[in-house]
Amino acid sequence: MPKQVPAQLSGETTVKFLLDSMLGKLSRWLRMLGHDVLYSTKLNDSELLEVAKKESRILLTKDLELYQRAVAKSIDTYYVKGETESDHLAELAQQYNLTLTVDMERSHCPICNTKLKSKPKEQLTSELKKNTLTYYNQFWRCPNCGQVYWQGAHWKQITNTLNEAQKKLMKLKEKTSLC
Numbered sequence: 001m002p003k004q005v006p007a008q009l010s011g012e013t014t015v016k017f018l019l020d021s022m023l024g025k026l027s028r029w030l031r032m033l034g035h036d037v038l039y040s041t042k043l044n045d046s047e048l049l050e051v052a053k054k055e056s057r058i059l060l061t062k063d064l065e066l067y068q069r070a071v072a073k074s075i076d077t078y079y080v081k082g083e084t085e086s087d088h089l090a091e092l093a094q095q096y097n098l099t100l101t102v103d104m105e106r107s108h109c110p111i112c113n114t115k116l117k118s119k120p121k122e123q124l125t126s127e128l129k130k131n132t133l134t135y136y137n138q139f140w141r142c143p144n145c146g147q148v149y150w151q152g153a154h155w156k157q158i159t160n161t162l163n164e165a166q167k168k169l170m171k172l173k174e175k176t177s178l179c
């Protein structure tokens with residue numbers, strides 16, 4: 001059995017979220033950043049409130065009416081304001097003290113929210129293209145859905161968005177300290 005350091009001992013904040021159906025992209029980012037994120041397009045508003053309460057998840061929503069219903073029920077909730085992915089990440093990082101860097105050892109599968117496990121590439125030779133195996137050395141697999149991840153060509157875009165979010169976070173912090 002691999003040893004796992006509990007999140008509260010690793011010095012980083014991990015938060016359990018529940019996202020409304022408008023925040024699909026954000027769910028994948030938060031999972032990659034290591035958070036436990038529940039996202040389903042099938043839950044209606046009442047069900048979202050119920051699940052948030054039952055599982056002690058913070059409800060993130062872009063729906064003002066749903067946000068107000070959650071507040072009225074004393075459910076931990078946050079009304080997401082920004083438009084772009086980096087806006088969302090910056091405001092959430094400020095609100096919940098999240099780290100805006102990806103550590104794949106902590107990442108959850110963006111597709112299904114299961115914690116990823118690192119995989120030696122020798123075990124992936126039949127599944128991946130030869131070029132991928134030649135150029136990359138670190139791979140992770142989702143033990144639930146089987147998806148394999150590596151920091152490939154698309155990784156630059158991911159880093160760019162996170163850098164953008166970091167800059168926006170700095171600005172938000174400046175604003176707060178001026179108030």
Ligand SMILES: [Zn+2]
Nearest residue numbers: 109112142145
């Ligand atoms: Zn998965």
